[in-house]
Amino acid sequence: MREAGLHALRAELAALLPELADRMDAIRDWRDVHFLSVESSRIPTWHREGLLAIGDAAHVMSPIGGVGINYAIQDAVAAANLLAGPLLAGNLTRAHLAAVQRRRRLPTWFIQTVQALVQRQLVARALRDEPFRLPWPARIAPALPRLRDLPAWLVGWGIRPERVRHVVVDSQ
Numbered sequence: 001m002r003e004a005g006l007h008a009l010r011a012e013l014a015a016l017l018p019e020l021a022d023r024m025d026a027i028r029d030w031r032d033v034h035f036l037s038v039e040s041s042r043i044p045t046w047h048r049e050g051l052l053a054i055g056d057a058a059h060v061m062s063p064i065g066g067v068g069i070n071y072a073i074q075d076a077v078a079a080a081n082l083l084a085g086p087l088l089a090g091n092l093t094r095a096h097l098a099a100v101q102r103r104r105r106l107p108t109w110f111i112q113t114v115q116a117l118v119q120r121q122l123v124a125r126a127l128r129d130e131p132f133r134l135p136w137p138a139r140i141a142p143a144l145p146r147l148r149d150l151p152a153w154l155v156g157w158g159i160r161p162e163r164v165r166h167v168v169v170d171s172q
């Protein structure tokens with residue numbers, strides 16, 4: 001893109017976004033153009049003594065499906081449920097932090113695998129202008145209400161939904 005020059009970038013953007021075509025002069029030089037690197041990965045260990053990584057700090061999410069915020073919040077809920085008791089009792093250990101990773105590792109791996117599949121099968125092909133056909137479950141899903149709702153359910157809740165548990169605080 002840089003080799004083709006700013007002029008070519010402005011022309012391409014104007015073709016993609018005709019409603020903004022009259023404002024392409026606002027891109028004056030390459031410093032006005034920001035490259036967003038997108039990653040999908042997990043760190044192997046989410047905890048150290050006195051430290052717990054959750055959300056993107058533990059597993060950077062691709063924007064596919066718009067699930068990153070859900071997973072970050074679910075990690076936080078799981079952490080609150082698992083750690084509030086030991087914190088209140090003053091006996092928190094690294095084993096409690098490891099329990100948060102154990103609980104959230106599988107749902108995170110699952111959704112990142114789905115995102116990688118969508119990236120490879122749909123997004124990458126669309127960006128290369130290659131023809132693609134939806135896989136058969138996606139083609140028949142609209143006709144089957146239960147299957148049709150599944151992707152939205154998986155994005156909204158994931159394979160391990162989290163709910164806030166109440167911690168009873170002994171005021172004595």
Ligand SMILES: Cc1cc2nc3c(=O)[nH]c(=O)nc-3n(C[C@H](O)[C@H](O)[C@H](O)COP(=O)(O)OP(=O)(O)OC[C@H]3O[C@@H](n4cnc5c(N)ncnc54)[C@H](O)[C@@H]3O)c2cc1C
Nearest residue numbers: 036038054055056057061062063065066067068069070072
């Ligand atoms: C292009 C793109 C689009 C996306 N779209 C969606 C979407 O539509 N829906 C969705 O659910 N997810 C989406 N995601 C993913 C989502 O943004 C993340 O998964 C989510 O924000 C992770 O939340 P978090 O709280 O873990 O981290 P963050 O939201 O990154 O929060 C971390 C915070 O810590 C702050 N911080 C960093 N260092 C320090 C420091 N040293 N001291 C103090 N504060 C610090 C940062 O400023 C930031 O506010 C998208 C991601 C990308 C890249």
